[in-house]
Amino acid sequence: METTQNNRSDRGGSNKLSGRYRSIIIFITVFVLLIVGLLSLNFYISVQFEEDSYQINMAGRQRMLSQRTAKTLKDVILTQQKGGDVSLPYNELQTTFDLFDTTLNGFDVGGPVTDTQLQANTMNPVSIAPAREAVNNAKALWQEYRTSVVQVLQSDVASLQILSDSIKQLNEVNEPLLNTMNDLTQALERNAQDATLVNIAGRQRMLSQKMTKHLQEIVAAQSGLSSLETPFNNLVSTITVFNDTLNAFDQGGTVLNTDGTTIQVDALQDPELRLIIEEANDLWSGTYTNLQMFVDGGDTPSQKLKQANALAETNNLQLLKLMNDLTLALEQDSSSRSDLLRMIQLIGIIFALVMFGVIVFYFIRQLSTAESQLITAKGETDRILETVRDGLFLMNPDHTIGNQYSDSLTDIINVKQPAGKNFLSILRKIVPEKTLKTAEDYLGLLLGDRVNEELVKDLNPLDQVEVYFGGEGIDKSVGHLGFSFNRVVANEKISHLLVQVNDITEKVILERELQESQEKAQAQFDLMLQVLHVEPDQLTQYLAGTEKSLREINDILQERSPGEAGNREKLDNIFRLMHRIKGDAAALSLEAFEQKAHDFETIMDTMREKNQLSGKDFLPLAISLDDFLSQIESLRTLILKLGELQHSVKYSDIQAPEKLESTLEDPPTSMLYSKLNDLSQKVAQDENKEVQLIIQGEENIPEGYQQEVSDILTQLIRNSIVHGIESENERQIRKKPEEGLIRINITKNVGNEIVIQFQDDGRGLSKEKIVHAAVNKGLINTEQAAKLTNKHIIGLIFKSGFSTSSEVDKNSGRGVGMDVVASQIRELHGNLNVKTSDGEFCQFIITLPEIKAYEHV
Numbered sequence: 001m002e003t004t005q006n007n008r009s010d011r012g013g014s015n016k017l018s019g020r021y022r023s024i025i026i027f028i029t030v031f032v033l034l035i036v037g038l039l040s041l042n043f044y045i046s047v048q049f050e051e052d053s054y055q056i057n058m059a060g061r062q063r064m065l066s067q068r069t070a071k072t073l074k075d076v077i078l079t080q081q082k083g084g085d086v087s088l089p090y091n092e093l094q095t096t097f098d099l100f101d102t103t104l105n106g107f108d109v110g111g112p113v114t115d116t117q118l119q120a121n122t123m124n125p126v127s128i129a130p131a132r133e134a135v136n137n138a139k140a141l142w143q144e145y146r147t148s149v150v151q152v153l154q155s156d157v158a159s160l161q162i163l164s165d166s167i168k169q170l171n172e173v174n175e176p177l178l179n180t181m182n183d184l185t186q187a188l189e190r191n192a193q194d195a196t197l198v199n200i201a202g203r204q205r206m207l208s209q210k211m212t213k214h215l216q217e218i219v220a221a222q223s224g225l226s227s228l229e230t231p232f233n234n235l236v237s238t239i240t241v242f243n244d245t246l247n248a249f250d251q252g253g254t255v256l257n258t259d260g261t262t263i264q265v266d267a268l269q270d271p272e273l274r275l276i277i278e279e280a281n282d283l284w285s286g287t288y289t290n291l292q293m294f295v296d297g298g299d300t301p302s303q304k305l306k307q308a309n310a311l312a313e314t315n316n317l318q319l320l321k322l323m324n325d326l327t328l329a330l331e332q333d334s335s336s337r338s339d340l341l342r343m344i345q346l347i348g349i350i351f352a353l354v355m356f357g358v359i360v361f362y363f364i365r366q367l368s369t370a371e372s373q374l375i376t377a378k379g380e381t382d383r384i385l386e387t388v389r390d391g392l393f394l395m396n397p398d399h400t401i402g403n404q405y406s407d408s409l410t411d412i413i414n415v416k417q418p419a420g421k422n423f424l425s426i427l428r429k430i431v432p433e434k435t436l437k438t439a440e441d442y443l444g445l446l447l448g449d450r451v452n453e454e455l456v457k458d459l460n461p462l463d464q465v466e467v468y469f470g471g472e473g474i475d476k477s478v479g480h481l482g483f484s485f486n487r488v489v490a491n492e493k494i495s496h497l498l499v500q501v502n503d504i505t506e507k508v509i510l511e512r513e514l515q516e517s518q519e520k521a522q523a524q525f526d527l528m529l530q531v532l533h534v535e536p537d538q539l540t541q542y543l544a545g546t547e548k549s550l551r552e553i554n555d556i557l558q559e560r561s562p563g564e565a566g567n568r569e570k571l572d573n574i575f576r577l578m579h580r581i582k583g584d585a586a587a588l589s590l591e592a593f594e595q596k597a598h599d600f601e602t603i604m605d606t607m608r609e610k611n612q613l614s615g616k617d618f619l620p621l622a623i624s625l626d627d628f629l630s631q632i633e634s635l636r637t638l639i640l641k642l643g644e645l646q647h648s649v650k651y652s653d654i655q656a657p658e659k660l661e662s663t664l665e666d667p668p669t670s671m672l673y674s675k676l677n678d679l680s681q682k683v684a685q686d687e688n689k690e691v692q693l694i695i696q697g698e699e700n701i702p703e704g705y706q707q708e709v710s711d712i713l714t715q716l717i718r719n720s721i722v723h724g725i726e727s728e729n730e731r732q733i734r735k736k737p738e739e740g741l742i743r744i745n746i747t748k749n750v751g752n753e754i755v756i757q758f759q760d761d762g763r764g765l766s767k768e769k770i771v772h773a774a775v776n777k778g779l780i781n782t783e784q785a786a787k788l789t790n791k792h793i794i795g796l797i798f799k800s801g802f803s804t805s806s807e808v809d810k811n812s813g814r815g816v817g818m819d820v821v822a823s824q825i826r827e828l829h830g831n832l833n834v835k836t837s838d839g840e841f842c843q844f845i846i847t848l849p850e851i852k853a854y855e856h857v
Helices: 002-082 087-109 129-154 157-190 195-223 229-251 271-296 300-387 408-413 423-430 433-447 453-459 505-532 536-558 563-587 591-608 615-650 671-686 703-724 728-733 767-776 782-786 790-798 817-827 851-855
Strands: 111-114 120-123 253-256 262-265 391-395 401-405 465-468 478-490 493-503 691-696 740-748 754-760 831-837 841-848
Touching: 002 087, 002 120, 002 129, 002 157, 002 195, 002 300, 087 111, 087 120, 087 129, 087 157, 129 300, 157 195, 157 271, 157 300, 195 229, 195 262, 195 300, 229 253, 229 262, 229 271, 300 401, 391 408, 408 493, 423 433, 433 453, 433 478, 433 493, 478 505, 536 563, 536 615, 536 671, 563 591, 563 615, 563 671, 563 703, 563 817, 591 615, 671 691, 671 703, 671 740, 703 740, 703 754, 703 817, 703 841, 767 782, 767 790, 790 817, 790 831, 817 831, 817 841
Parallel strands: 691 740
Antiparallel strands: 111 120, 253 262, 391 401, 391 493, 465 478, 478 493, 740 754, 754 841, 831 841
């Protein structure tokens, strides 16, 4: 019952806290919504301010544009009066008109406009009453004015330019033309011509002046209220009379007399008069063309310009006033919006202060109570997290570590402030990339809701993981951590993962030491089983020879080699010695030592492939050599213990003599034959072949040559079985016995030299295959290969690194075996001959000098 009451009490406290927080949340929500509403209204009015400012700016420009439109109309007329280029004021009129027209339309109905920065923009129509009234009045006033200006702009600027060009040209030729007509009049008087002709020539002087006067009257009429008809008709009449009279003087014809009657005039023939007429025609022709273009075009362009200018004079001031009213109306509206905005801001400030006071004097008291409860609960949680020895923390679905974690976590994962950091980022620094990727996939399964948590717990890749806490080489700090993950479910959804991490370094070290101890014991046991079948003398001889070779390798490693070539030679010498050790181990079926030598050769193979070989590259060999010597020493210790055990059993009371009797009735087998036969059978089994070994004349080997001959024959047997003896199917095809035959005959010649004949009945040496392999290995190039003799081709098999095998295994592929044979024979000052027949046999004849002679060389 007490437990139930406590639970209820806890729930009651939670309900109180929940209710207290609910009221706070509701109050703050209402406060926030009201503030957001005020800010939104403030924002809306601010946007209106921006629109108002834009419209005020555009309305101010309208005032300027209305003035510029009227001014540019007058500029067109003034330019005509001066005889200038009308296109400049015409283009300005068109630009000014378009800006005013589109902007007024924007104020009215909205739409695209060009702003004061000459950028395209969109304007909203004005809505306030005073501005709307000003726009409507301006639109009504602008309608007729706009039509008039449009008519001017629709007229070709060239038609307006004709009047200007006519005035300009008439001004330019007026004085020369007047002088020419004056000369004509005087010449007629000197030649005593008819008084009528003299009178008509005098009238031409007056007519040239009247044309200029009539053009100026037309320009003046465009800018005033007078009619264009009278000056235009006078201009037409004057041009006609002047042109007809000049043509009559030139070619003859009927002309209007000064009294209004018509008379017939004959063409002037006097040379002096003809020169004056021709000069007058030159001056008049261009002027007449321009004047005729103006006259033929009628008074329409001038009339349109006159109407537009008259409307500009009439409407300009009123239109300016309306644009000014529009600007003032927009400014007053903007000012009222500004007052409203200040009022809203003042209300918002007062409301915020009131709400702040309520929160301070009412809710803070409740929050302080809740806070004290939370502090108590947090204190209890902190005590737990400080005491627990495991690393504990919560991890978000995005792999972020939570703020609460146990104190032990920082020491375990070596991170001072893990809160807020990404768990995978921490892992990336201490675990391999492959482990990190697997961990990320596993966490994805846990954070998903499709997989049962219990089913994937055994898949945890971080259950026991090796970590690295910085440093390099021997300074690298290595440890082991164990992570476990459990889902945290809230509202039926996975909200977090509870992660527990422990430092299991000591546990892993103990397990590893135990495993290493077991493996070492098992290795010694396996080694003991391997050596039990080996004759004691053979085993002793092997250990002595192997240890001697390993010491020689150690001496070679300690030598300093001058440059790349010296390092390569050092590597080849070590390769030969190790290959000899490997062959001896294989001969005695000591697989542990054979594998150890094979691994040593693998390291050297890697060194061979390097482009540049330095002294540092030999360091792995020194480490592996030390391990090899330790294994030899372990075997010696094991043999010693077995010897002590045998001695103990031999003299014990429980000895059973009848069970220790030796099987001496079996025929004795020589030590060398036994060793080499075991090797041949082992290699043949590895190669899935059958081989028979026959050795004759073993007694002819001097004691000083025992080890050397054994090494040479070991390499030859291995090479023969791997490369010479065919497979069972191949031998059947060649009609050979299934069992291959290796025959070794050891004799002495007349010079007391040792002659070893080694022959197998295999496939022999393929010269094409040898050359191909040598080229592939880079020992020779194709040009050298084409020049090789048979003797040189056979010699390639004794080069270091040569092998016809495409893959490396325990028995072939290193390119060392025959190199070792040649090297040992050279060291013994012997000779080597090779005989072979394709598909039949391969024979090696080795001649070694007499042992005494060799020792004294």
